[in-house]
Amino acid sequence: MTLTLILEQTFNGLQAGVTLFLVAAGLTLILGIMDVVFLAHGAQVMIGAYAAAAVAAATGNFYIGLFLAIPVTFASGYVLEFLLIRHLYRRDHMEQVLATFGLILFFNELIRIGFGPAALYSDLPRSLSGFVEILPGAPYPIYRLWVILVGLACAIGIHIFVSRTRIGAMVRAGANNPEMTAALGINIKILFRFIFAVGACFAGVAGMMLGPITAVQPGMGEPLLILSLVVIIIGGVGSVRGAFIAAIIVGLIDTLGRVFLPAMLRSVVDQATADGAGPAVASMLVYITMAVVLIFRPTGLFPAKG
């Protein structure tokens, strides 16, 4: 366990964390402000990845794919809110769960009808496929660094937007007390629709960036959904700052735990036991963290309502 390896794994954890944040940012606002349990957020990740991969394949240019996928995911979020989600605001959580779970199945099937069940081909652009030496002898893929940078840029952008702009103030007010915000003359309907579309858009950005490194296939966003629910619980529902910090924590714990825990166990018990138990315990770490946070801070680390 050299310093180089620890540094490299920290970068891997950061990269996983910022990707999670992009998904969780929208989700925490949707749950915190609109009080909607929205399970189909993973579908937005998939839509972003497919839009980027399909446009990149048609035009032969990765960046055009990225650029066009942003309005596509924004539009899909906007339309979805208008068609379905706004009718769910006054329903209870169970009905929201059922409706949005149905949406997951709907979107997976839609993608399967449109693009077939096979994974789409998507690869890195030449300009992002090299390596940088983060330390001598530790080459790191440029693309992964680029993902970290884009994720951080989005995080800073969301932070400035929420804390420094007029609309951001409305969003914060909406998260804290939606009825009072509406009573003060703010068009909460339009605000909700806008937040929903922006949230979908950030999930889409996560999907676009995942496209070149993972399989672009139906249901690809679902594994991220569960982890991002953990993130918003740890971070505090409705808090973008909480989501960011929790996403980085979850990304680091998951990555470092997965790699170093089996190695550590190997020095305590025999190799066969360590190889068997290591991955199992490592995959529990994130949930153990969530349980511990819930014990000491039941509303999360940075609760939005207070």
Added chain:
Amino acid sequence: MKKAFTIAALAAAITLAPAHAETVKIGYMTTLSGGAGIIGKQMQNAVELALEHKGGKLGGMDADVVFVDDQRKPDVAKQLANRLVKSDRVDVVAGIIWSNLLEAVHKPVTRSDILLISSNAGPSTVAGEGCHKNFFSMSWQNDQTPEAMGKHMQDAGIKSVYLMAPNYQAGKDMLSGFKRYYKGNVKAEVYTKLGQSDFQPELSALRATAPEATMVFQPGGMGINFVKQWKQAGMDGVSKLYQVFTVDGVSLPALKESALGILGTQTWSPDLNNAINNKFVADYKAKFGGYPSFYAAQAYDTILAIDHAIAKSGSKDTDKMRAVLAAGNIPTTRGLLKMNSNHFPIQNIYLRETVKDADGIVTTRVTETVFTDHADSYAAKCKF
């Protein structure tokens, strides 16, 4: 209204028509939804192609195949198996991609005195002491394919190897099969999460150990993720990649040129030269527009086996079909398939390389035969 009446009349006519031929009913279970849906789709294509080749009849009987989607969940698989056996009253249950799902349906089906024929999964748990006379594999026992990989790498004089597989029964079988024939230095055995999409942390750890070679088992979409990330992380400069069930007809359309040159072992390849395989591959490509994967070939073979069993015994009776299948010499895309005493095939295992075909499509080609008539290592423990 008129149309509805016509349809009703037609339906009545069909149900009232005297049953001339007997019908064999097959419950075919595979994964049709989720990330592994493409595997199930290819298997379904292959089953339909086999039925088409046989004119809709298996061994002279009308064939009725019910496809069910197990969603890659063991509990769903078990429920479906019970439904197929008890309410659909099928004569044979076949299919099944995943070892953990096969374990879930093994008892409910075999104990109902119905044949269970695996088109893919071959866990060690049903090959040895846990074997059952009503189970047949038309694929392989999990250990067999990596055993060939182990033998090839041992013979190639590779000094050290790093192993990686998902943390479930098949992953454990694969690595234990590999180690049965590879006697060099195993630097690490890493078990990843089933369905994992990002392997970068594992690749970073691998780089730090610098093994001469790496052998992975990452089936389906995991294979696409793994190979993409391996290439992107520049791992080719660190270690040589070998694989089983990772680079195949399912992952190659998404990997294309990036997978060229990767070696793996397999019991089947699209270029295996025999009449059945040539027809299967040519017709599959013509009908579905792409190379079939080994999953598809094994699904096709499963239907051929049922056809063979009924044709030769003249019956869909479990005991009679079992006797035919147990005798082996089943015509398949892999030639005449021999059967071991535990009802797993004895077969050749080939080294395959990823290449471009004459049309520039990325596929696999056999470069050598690692094992001839290779039997699995659990058969001796199996007593029916």
